[in-house]
Amino acid sequence: MSAIAVVLACLLQAPAPKAQPSSDPDLDGWFDAHWKKRDLKPAAPCDDAVFLRRVSLDLTGLVPPPEEVRSFLKSARKDKRAKKIDELLASPEAAEYFAHLWVQWLMGHDIDFRDLRRLDLGALCVWLKKAWTEDMPGDELVRAFLSSSGKLSENPAANFAAKHLNPGEPPAGLARASARLFLGRDLRCAQCHDHPFDAMTHEEFWQYAAFFRPLRAGNGTLDEVPVRNPGTLRDDLGEVFAEPRFLDGRSLEPDETRSAGVARLFLTMEHDAVARALVDRYWRLYFGRPLLAGKHGKGQPELLDLLTRSYHAGKDSLRSLTKAIVSCRAYQLSSEGPEAGREAYAAGPLKMMNTTQFMRVWNHAFQWEPYFRAQYEKNPEKIALFKDPEVFWMVRTMQAKELLFPKGRDPEEVLSNGTDRLAIKLMNNRDIQLLMVSQFSLVQKVCKQTADPEHRIDELFLLMVSRPPTKAEKKALVEHVRSAGNPAHAYIDGYADVFWMLFNSSEFVFVG
């Protein structure tokens, strides 16, 4: 779509009257004013191949299939980007990505085998997929996480609280996770001492944590039990005795149940804190930088206000919010050029794949599932893991996370720049090298599909970086395959080199 068409499409969306907030925020108007005020010249729109890869990864966590790239590039329709956004939002892959993302956010990095036994993450995934498909409002989602209890298989949202409670320990983990996820606040310091920046005292942290004290996580259950002395909680240093009191000083109403009350306190917090944290989370997901002020800077409070208003006008729909963000002109700009341009939103977003994207793409690139099914076929105990595809997914993600996050502490950390260990494994790990040429591999698939070397190189490029190779690239790589590959093995090793090169490249691991 040309730049003019983008502008036209934006102009056609009539700006809403001021008094009545629109569910369709005028992001393009906001950015025009932003660029003008700062005397910035926005970058050119990204080309179609880049757009398709960006929006596919952002909405489904997957790279587009080659046939989709081909037909998208071929299409002359003026509204093909908008159509593609609608198509992706309605796809089952988008629901699956939504579920995998939320499991990652809710559970943090440290899912282990014990969690797989005592929690019901399969049920949680199914429930989250349904939430996306039915467009469950964001505040209902938050309410479910904060107030569900009972059997985890029947009340899947209760898996969140169950994950963060440890028997015999005060509920500090759940208190921290709830504030981080639903308010965008990091309370970790205040658990042990008065928080230097967040104007929160040690005592206030434990007063807030006291709300979660009646919750008990059992095997597959989350129960609310009567607490003999509801007013006190000893923290793990044995120093604090706290009455339940919310972060802003409020308490439960006399006739209110704990579960309903806690959700109410969160959702009615001043400054619309829960909605703003959700909007910020989704903006960060697509733009890679926050709107909320925090340790990374002042954020963009005006833009956050605008988006939060339209989020409410759209009945708190995360789908509509997503659509508004990826439809705006700033999102669809080229991400090329210096970093300063991207920081000022004068160029499109450039992000490292997040863990969930990376795992989904990795799973696809290595055809992991069929490979491991074949490996484990003779082992009935392990094959049981594959009965529930969601659990299979968790196991693989869990194992890979260890590799991606050696420090494993910041729950909001994205893939970062990778680690030396990760680079060494991707370049040289035995299992990964074998996966690249296994009978299920993309390399074997492409080689079976066509005998033409140029066509094979085309396919590998479309599969991995969602664009055809340039002429120069194609020429050099066909040459490489001929000289490096073994003709007796149909040059497979030469094509494996190409796959290896693409897989280890920045172009692959960044959402550009």
Add this chain to the structure above:
Amino acid sequence: MSHCPNCSRRDFVRMALGGSAAAGVASKFGLPLALGQDKAAKAKACILFWMQGAQSQIDTWDPKPGTEFGGPFKAIPTAAKSIQISEHLPKTAKQMDKVSLIRTLNSRDPNHDTATYLLHTGYRENPDLQHPHVGSVILEELGPGKTDLPGCVVLGGDPPAGAAYLAADRGPAIIDRLENPSADLVASTEYFAKGTLDRRWRLLRGFEEDWNRRHADARIDARERTYERAWKILASADLKAFEVAKEPDATRKLYGETPLGRAALLSRRLVQSGVRFVEIQYGNWDTHSDNFGGHKRLMTDIDTPYAALLEDLGRLGMLHDTMVLLMTEFGRTPKINIGQGRDHWSRNWCACLAGGGIAGGRVVGRTDDQGLEIAERPVGVGDLFATLYKAFGVDPDKKYLTPGARPLRILDGGEPVSELFS
């Protein structure tokens, strides 16, 4: 000497003595004497046995046999007159003249994650700031040795801290499996023809150049540097340090043909090839139930490799400048629970220090008869780190600039344990 242009004359003389056993690691194996290092400091390299999960002090290094909470293990005499340790560490007992014990470490942090962080960085965890691994600090201050291998290596697990605000190449290189540490490092001919990796590397560099240039970005640059470091390791001749199997039979037997035994021998070979800091993680010591079964098994696992390393380093003349540490995140309750387990206890526990200028055969601190309270000479975690840094000649008051340009001292308080320096 070209790798050490600013060495003092005294350093030069010490390095010139490289042939003698007394010269130890520094000159013999390519570690340059560190610039600006306190000249009194002897330690040049460190091997840390990290006892993951919290090792029980009463069942190991501070036995209380015959007392209410003493448990079933007997205490045995050691090569150091004043030290008795658990009967399940018989080989270690013979090396205790080289080792000193701190029996009164305390932190008031009974949480694995935060205490493990504290004992690896000297700092309490802070959500706004990551502190560097102690090995990264030592590497930064003493500088890397003459090796392509990373200067700080962790075997067998994930350390809780990385390079933090130091350069990424100061961070610990993690080798996750003790069973086959070189698995990812040495390309197996099973799946790679010779020259494959080299060919692929050249292909990647050529391919990436244009895209990376068009998207000028610090994260892309950092990723390129990560890959370059990884490649330098994969292509290095120094990887022969991993060929533990080439050691003489007698040496391999001394360390024991177990994953931990091979890792201990590997740690010596890594230090010999110029690595500053090696951590070996071993556990799980978190024995909330069946404490005695678990501790007996784990002590049996560590006894041979730990004792062998002390003996071997002594024999090779490396112990005077190679520090060997054995540490854990906290201790275990004196009180035995109904599952015959011991729980978390951060009021008093032990650490073992040897080599690198630390006197052997000494005991610092005393707990009361039941092991419930410190009776004499408490030692804080800050004091332990001050002791390590003193041994390495690292100035704990030196400040690093953290992100946000906030200067932060290498160590925030703590006094070296003077009794450990002769």
